[in-house]
Amino acid sequence: MAAGSIGNIREEVARIETLGTLPKVMTRIMDLVRDPEADALDLAQAISRDPALTLKLLRLVNSAAYGLHRRIMTVPDAVVVLGFDEVERLALSITVIDCLGLDRDSVKLTRQLWRHSLACSVACSVFELRYVTLMPNLRGAHVAGLLHDIGKAVLMQHFPNVYAGALQLAEADAYGICEAEQEVLDGYTHADVGRWVAEQWDLPHALAEAIGGHHEPDIDTIDEPLAHVTHIVDALCNTFGIHSGPGTSGEDINPKSIAMLPIDDDLAAAVRAQLNRHKNLISAVSAGAMF
Ligand SMILES: [Fe+2]
Ligand SMILES: [Fe+2]
Numbered sequence: 105m106a107a108g109s110i111g112n113i114r115e116e117v118a119r120i121e122t123l124g125t126l127p128k129v130m131t132r133i134m135d136l137v138r139d140p141e142a143d144a145l146d147l148a149q150a151i152s153r154d155p156a157l158t159l160k161l162l163r164l165v166n167s168a169a170y171g172l173h174r175r176i177m178t179v180p181d182a183v184v185v186l187g188f189d190e191v192e193r194l195a196l197s198i199t200v201i202d203c204l205g206l207d208r209d210s211v212k213l214t215r216q217l218w219r220h221s222l223a224c225s226v227a228c229s230v231f232e233l234r235y236v237t238l239m240p241n242l243r244g245a246h247v248a249g250l251l252h253d254i255g256k257a258v259l260m261q262h263f264p265n266v267y268a269g270a271l272q273l274a275e276a277d278a279y280g281i282c283e284a285e286q287e288v289l290d291g292y293t294h295a296d297v298g299r300w301v302a303e304q305w306d307l308p309h310a311l312a313e314a315i316g317g318h319h320e321p322d323i324d325t326i327d328e329p330l331a332h333v334t335h336i337v338d339a340l341c342n343t344f345g346i347h348s349g350p351g352t353s354g355e356d357i358n359p360k361s362i363a364m365l366p367i368d369d370d371l372a373a374a375v376r377a378q379l380n381r382h383k384n385l386i387s388a389v390s391a392g393a394m395f
Pocket of ligand 1: 253319338
C-alpha cells in the first residue's frame with residue numbers, strides 16, 4: 105500500500121497485534137474503578153503485582169517534573185500521599201501508553217495528546233464527584249476522560265502517514281479534526297477508531313460509547329452520561345488551551361450535554377482549581393516523563 109493511503113481502516117486497526125488484548129493489570133484496575141467496595145490496598149496490590157508498572161509509576165511520581173517534596177518508595181506510599189484516584193489515573197495512563205507502544209522518542213503531538221487526556225480525566229473527576237450520586241452511571245468518568253482520544257493515539261502511532269494528511273487539513277484551518285479525519289479515513293474519525301479498540305479490549309459498553317460518542321453525544325444510539333461528560337470536558341480543556349492538536353478548538357458544547365450536566369460557576373471554578381492542582385502532572389507528561 106502506498107504511503108498516505110489506507111485500505112479498510114477497521115480491519116487494519118483489528119490487525120494491530122500490540123492492541124490485541126488489554127493487559128491483565130489494566131483489566132484488574134478497571135474492575136476496581138467500578139467496584140465501590142474496592143479500597144486503596146486493593147489498588148496498591150493490583151499495581152504491585154506488575155513490577156514494570158510499579159517501576160514506571162515510582163519513577164514518574166519521583167521525577168523532578170512531578171515536583172513532589174518527598175520521595176515515594178512504594179506503591180502503598182504513593183496511594184497514601186497522592187490518593188486513590190491519582191494513582192489509578194497514573195497506572196492506567198502508563199499501561200495504555202505501553203500498550204500502544206509509545207516511547208520516549210514520541211513526537212510532540214503524542215505528548216500533547218496525553219497531556220490533554222490527563223487534563224480531561226482530572227476535569228471528569230470533578231463532574232463525577234458532583235453528579236455521581238444523582239447519576240451512578242458517571243462512576244469511572246475519569247477513565248473515560250483519560251481514554252476518550254485513544255483512537256487518535258492509535259492513528260498517530262500506527263498510521264502516521266495517513267494521519268499526517270488529516271493533521272495538515274486541520275492545520276490549514278479549513279476543517280475541524282473530525283472532518284479532516286473523515287476526508288482521509290473513509291468517513292471515519294478517531295472517535296470511531298477509539299470505539300473499535302475499546303470493543304476489542306472488552307471495555308465496559310458505557311466506556312466504549314463515551315469514547316465513540318465524545319464528539320457527537322446526542323446521536324440517537326448514545327444516551328450515556330459518560331459520553332456527555334467526556335464531550336463537555338473535552339471542549340472545556342480545549343478552551344483552556346490544553347488541547348490535543350490541530351482542529352480541536354471551536355467545538356461548541358452540545359445543549360443536550362449541558363441539560364444533563366449543568367455547569368454553574370462553582371463547578372467551573374472547581375474544574376479550574378483541579379487542573380491547577382494537577383499542573384505538575386500535566387506538565388510532567390508534556391516533558392515526556394510518562395514515556
Ligand atoms: Fe476527540
Ligand atoms: Fe479530546
